[in-house]
Amino acid sequence: QVRLVESGGGLVQAGDSLRLSCTSSGRTYAMGWFRQAPGREREFVANIKWIGGSTYYGDSVKGRFTISRDFAKNTLYLQMNSLKPEDTAVYYCAAGGRPGHVDESADFGSWGQGTQVTVSS
Numbered sequence: 528q529v530r531l532v533e534s535g536g537g538l539v540q541a542g543d544s545l546r547l548s549c550t551s552s553g554r555t556y557a558m559g560w561f562r563q564a565p566g567r568e569r570e571f572v573a574n575i576k577w578i579g580g581s582t583y584y585g586d587s588v589k590g591r592f593t594i595s596r597d598f599a600k601n602t603l604y605l606q607m608n609s610l611k612p613e614d615t616a617v618y619y620c621a622a623g624g625r626p627g628h629v630d631e632s633a634d635f636g637s638w639g640q641g642t643q644v645t646v647s648s
Contacts, residue, residue, distance in 0.1 A: 528551040528637045529622050536618060536642030543610050543646075549603040549620030549639055551589035558603045559635060560594060562616035562644075572618070573593065576627045587613075602609065610646045617641040 551558065559574035573584045576611040582594050593606040599641040603620055621635035626635040 529555060531620050531622060531639035533620050533639040533642040537646045538645045538647065539610055540647050541611055544608045545606065545610060545644060547605040547618055547620075547642060547644075549605075551601045551603065551620075551622055553622075554601065555622040555624065555637070556626070557622075557629045558630065559621045559624070560603075560605045561621060561632060562614075562618045563641075564616040566616070567616075568576070569632050570616075571630045571632075574624065576605070576629075583631075584633065586604065590617060607644070608643075611615055612646050613645060613647045615646050616644050 530552040531549055533549045554577045557574050557576045560572040561569050562572055563569040571585045575582045575594045575596055590611045595604045619641045620639045622637040623635035
């Protein structure tokens, strides 16, 4: 397993942008971002493969969020634009996955501590 550390969360207004970062101690098949709001289950946001960099997004963030990675720095990013109050949650980066299994919490074996994102109306 790898160690993951998120950063970049904060308090913003609706319509603003924010970029999250996640540093990793190593590489796995894929990395992803999930989020969890109080009283709700953890929700898939986006994922990316280390080799090739192909991406996939959850329906709620398509067209607004962009996931990317810096291969040399072992760093994952999530650029969030046009933020909405419903985006408010703790955001977690994750590492692991295997072909065809990269969009559920159980697909990933390593998790960061999470970073809080709050969007006011």
